[in-house]
Amino acid sequence: MSRSLPVADGTQVRRYARDLVRRYPGLFRATVGLHVAAALATLAGPRLLGNLVEAVRAGAAVRALDRLTITIAGFVLLQGILTRFAYLASARLGERILARLREEFLCRVLTLPLATVESAGTGDLLTRTTRDVDALSKCVRFAVPETMIALITLVLVVVALLLVSPLFAVPLLIGVPIMVVGTRWYLRRAPAAYLRQNAAYSDVTEGLTETVEGARTVEALGRQQQRIDRTDADLRRSWLAERYTLFLRTVWWPMIEISYVLPVAVTLLYGGWLNLRGLVTLGQLTSAVIYVQLLVDPLDRLSGWLDELEVGAASLARLIGVAAVVTPMPATALEPSGGRIEVRGVRFAYQADREVLHGIDLTLEPGERLAVVGVSGAGKSTLGRLLAGVHQPTEGSVTVGGVSLAELPPERLRAEVALVTQEHHVFIGTLRDNVAMARPGVPEGEVRAALAAVHAQIWVDRLPYGLDTMVGTGGVQLSPAQAQQVALARLILADPHTLVLDEATALLDPRAARDLERSLAAVVRGRTVVAIAHRLFSAHDADRVAVIEDGRIVELGPHDQLVAAGGAYAALWRSWRGGAEAGDGDRAAAPIAH
Template sequence: MSHALPVATREQAWRYARALFRDHPGMFRATIGLHLFAALAGLAGPRLLGALVQAVQRGVPGAELNRLAGTLAGFVLVQAVLIRFAYLASARLGEQVLAQLREEFIARVLTLPLGTVESAGTGDLLTRTTRDVDALSKCVRLAVPETMIALLTGGLVVVALIAVSPVLAVPLLVGVPITVAGTRWYVRRAPSGYLRQNAAYSEVTDGLTETVEGARTVEALGRQQQRIARTDRDLSRSWRAERYTLFLRTVWWPVIEVSYVIPMVLTLLTGGWLYLRGVVTLGQLTAAVVYVQQLIHPLDRLLSWLDELQVGAASLARLLGVAAAPEADHRDAPVPDGPRIEVRGVRFGYVEGREVLHGVDLALRPGERLAVVGPSGAGKSTLGRLLAGIHQPTEGSVTVGGVPLGALGPDRLRTEVALVSQEHHVFIGTLRDNVAMARPQAPEPDVRTALAAVHALEWADGLPDGLDTVVGDGGLPLTAAQAQQVALARLILADPHTLVLDEATALLDPRAARDLERSLAAVVHGRTVVAIAHRLFSAHDADRVAVVENGRITELGSHDELVAANGPYAALWRSWQGGDVPEKPPDQRRPEDDRLLESH
């Protein structure tokens, strides 16, 4: 079960947005200034047009009309130039702000504990890094500057209209209560609606990702209809969420249309009536009507982009919510006193009320090789992940040198203990960069030594450009075995004192896996190694073997000691060797012995 990452409050989102723009004061002032001058240039048009109409009515000479017309054309040209540069400044400001936000978001995501990311699920984080970032990008680059332009232009138009004739500005008041009431109704409901819509989309993405990644398992177990039903439910929730936000828009937009059509009609009727009675001139009426018409465009733009601002605010709240995910304060963390790792009374469950590990105790001896064996689902990998600090126990403690693993920052933790599982990833880039991720400044001889240790240097040198060959998506594809060797080479280059290998050689054939593990044994000499595996040659070569059953360590000792004890491990070894170990009589066997044997 996934637990979505937190979502920031609306106040936190707006506070962060204001801080972002304050980080670019010069660009922000230049953008506002250009838009302000463009709006002022645009205000001259209706006034000059009114004067031109008034001049025609009075019958002024043609030279005066030409002068007014030329002045009007000049202001239109100046406004066009200013608008062009204002939009360029808005675009630059938006891109800078968006770049800063993206960098901060990615930096924060990369510092999240892996357990937190896994608990959130792929869909939630993927949706935040794609759909929410795209929505926020549109908001920052377009909605924010468009809204500022509309506010400036609208405010100046109203001032200009009042300057022409305060009486002709009165009809605008009719539209104010309609606009305010409709917008307040919308704004009260839109934020929560868009948050639900984005969360529903995350569930759709999460479900589809699981189905695609587990397609073979779904097909093998005949669970197609179950996955289809899950997708239908997710899509139904997403449809209902989107239908709700669509309902909000279909109510709000018609109300807004009415709110500025009515003032336009009233201005024409009132102005005409006042003109017939000599209260206003024809030039004033013309200017007023054009100003009211001019006001419609920024008002329409403001209110239409307000909807986009709601989408952007919801996306920003989800992106900022990543920063609200639980994170330990590692600034004053003590330094571990040695490499000894101890597990004391550890209990852990991925879901509340369903424990996977039940009171596990284990002390790793520095420099030893411990093999962890047991049936599938017994909790071996979970124990390994706790030893690597990926998850934190719900009860008990996992310490290194007397310091809880959870108190160590990610950088410090990976110098103490590291995990390599059968899950691996090849990043887009050169093979050298992929290996050197653990130590980006590592010299090439160290990279080559790490590859040689895992028997990967020969095929690496055989690539078209050697270590400079681009691999990953869009580059040269690596086989599953090669990708696993790259992951192991990273581990060697990281040089932690404790290694947790969770089926780290599972994708290699048994002979190659055994050869690789022997090679690794020479490289990691003097380090503590925890090997979680089903292949029992790992257990045979280990200093100690821990047998995990039903979330507990039921046996712990050397290979010879456990075989002599003729318990669960002996049953497993007997199955592996073909019956060399005497079998317990049926009345002396435990159910755990049979389950362990059947699992292999």
């Protein structure tokens, strides 16, 4: 069962957002300053217009009226210029913050332990890297600057209104309670609701990804309806989550609309009553009505973009929550002394109440070839992943050269032990980059030597641009066997002293698998090899064979000795030999080279 990656709490989100802004103090001050200047230019218009009304009423000269009109026009032009540069500054600040956040998120993802990624499932991580990043991008680019503009304008308009006459604060008091009550009601419910919405979308992505990746298995077992039911259930949960957030908006938005439309009407009626009693002038009333009308735009922006801010905050919480699973490495990394691997008292459980391995003890000497065999579900692959440092034991220890695998940084661990599985990946880029990613900047000669060692040089020379040929999606498509050879060439450059082979050729057709055995033999030569043998051909050539039953090593020794003992391994060997002879004699299994 997959477990979602952690989600940061509100305090962590606010702290991270503040830290991001503090990294660009100059640009942030310039952005705020430009918006304040643009808002002040906007506020000059209503005050001057009120003065113009008073001047007309007092019978001022035409020249004086012209000066006021030109001044108003000048402030309108200044407002436009300042607004343009304020938006440019906001966009520049937003893009820098977004770029920094994306880079940091990518670094966090790349440092995630593989076991954590596997337990979380692909859907959750995929949703965070796509939907959450997109939502945050929209928030940083638009919602944050628009909200900042709205808040600055709102504060300055209220101050300008009070400077016209403190009496005009009364109409504002009518709308404030409605706005405060509605916004508090919304904000108490929105954060959790949007987190549920994003989590539900992750479940949809996870289910669809599993269905697509396992389409053949689903069809072979006739489980189409089960997957359809799973998808329908996930979609329903997602729909219910989105319907709830929509409900929140349909309640909150009308309350906000009322809170800033009502003061406009009240200001006009109340101001007219004040004017009739000589408490305010007609010019003051004109300015006040326009100022209250100006409040509509920032309040409308707040109501429109606060929803996006909540979505962005939920996405940011999911993105920075990834950092919570990164285990800090010790300040001083220990250096392994030799390549001896020791497993002592190892127990492991994927779930707390279901232990898979029970008290495993094992020692691997440098250069030894060990085959791990047993029936399906016995714990062979789990032991292999513990030996490769993919998982950490629940109890006990796995050490290399006297140092626990858990204490080694990822790049140091892969220089000691590497896992070779049935899975492989060709990244978008040149063939050179695909191979050299194990050691960035490695000379071309070493890249070619690694490819030659795995017998890939022939087809590499036939590529249109050799090592500079683009491969992967949109480039030259490599066959599964060629992609596996690229993965093996990476291993040669990484040069680990121990390899854990988990049926690296099992998914290839028999002919391709037999050809690839030559490549794999070049990689394992001279190294310590642990072969997870689902088929027993490779066990025959091993120095020792470990037989796993129900998460325990029940037999350990050379092939001939175990066959002669007539125990569990002998039974497996007779069963496999009988099946191989009855079949086509396929021996496409990962070899253990001498």
